[in-house]
Amino acid sequence: MGGRPMTLALRQARVRYGPLEALHGVTLAAPGPGITVLLGRNGSGRTTVLRALAGTVPLSGGAVVWDGTDVTRVPAHERARHGLCLVPERQAVFGSLTVRENLALAAPSYDRALDAYPQLTALLPRRAGTLSGGEQRMLALSRALLARARVVLVDEPTQGMSPTVAARTYDLLSGLDACVVVAEQRLPPVLHGRTAVVYELRRGTVVFSGEAAELAPPTGADRTRPGPG
Template sequence: MTTISLRHARVRYGPLEALHGVTFAAPGPGLTVLLGRNGSGRSTALHALAGTLPLSGGAVVWDGADVTRMPAYERARCGLCLIPERQAAFGSLTVRENLELAADSYDIALDAYPRLEPLLARRAGTLSGGEQRMLALARALLARARVVLVDEPAQGMAPTVAARTYELLSELDACVVVAEQRLPRVLRGKAALVYELRRGAVVFSGETGEWERRAARRTGSSPSG
């Protein structure tokens, strides 16, 4: 079991503060969802966990150890995998070469995303947005990371592939943190932690069922509607 968390985290972009003392914990194995509109701070929170953005205050804690000053490459060596919203694959390399960077054998990746097999000789930069997301996620599956951070995992994917993607993420023996604008339909009624961010602050924390009931009260609809 592993846990990664932000504690009173602050991140600045020049004079602007993007995270205002954000605190949350993501345990694993399991799925944690960071919800929020563009500009809410959800992507910033992922990059703060990964070490690709420095904190101006607060801490990143991984399994009880303060890793705030640990460089991103060292976090990666320790088993952290970040899949950003853009440029998550090496565009100048082929699909096969991208997969071989993660593991010598990539049958697991092709089993997860059969659509990639006929694309093995294609350069990743020529793939559609959804195909590039599949490739990036396939590499994460091969990496067998302890912590997997994904910004909008199903972006550009067909609904069936998106559902398969969340099924794969939910089955990982890892702490999985995803950032989404809305709670994916496939997660409704499933066990997952939800943190909603708004303007750089956490405004809700709880399980998916609690979030759905809260959202239903705000819209006046039923939770399943």
């Protein structure tokens, strides 16, 4: 990609799950290279935005635009083939395969993943399904790193990780030559003061858009929490 600017965007996007509308005309743009953060509590629509961008849920209205091209009707596997990588919150690894096999599926050489997360080296012979939540997140993100994707979409990237590993994870994501979109319940402390685009969602609508620096730092404990959004 060589640092070429790009944008992945939603334009007046609507998504329905049966009779319920999860996104109510959401418009946002994720520039790359760089990080865009989708903030929101459970049920806010942040996970649905990721799925809409990836093509794993259809829009009932609006459009998905990638580098100026309307890809609304392009299926998820075609978006993946063109360099989009989605790391969901759950079932992001092949639990019945070993860590080594999971990494080998992403790339023939996985030294880059072990450099990123040295903790995985001792876990290579283990089945991925037996890993802790934080270890599975490291493995899932390692596979995304190996894919060298143009767009990386990650739901709850640091869930279950220690603060040190979480900070390392955001350093890795910030260093990618890709458009990176992450969904979080709160702005990660490591991003305060950094350049990052932020959209806050509430009940399927955007209630704030701006830079991370515009948000006040958290005053209390800030921890990751389970649960879809």
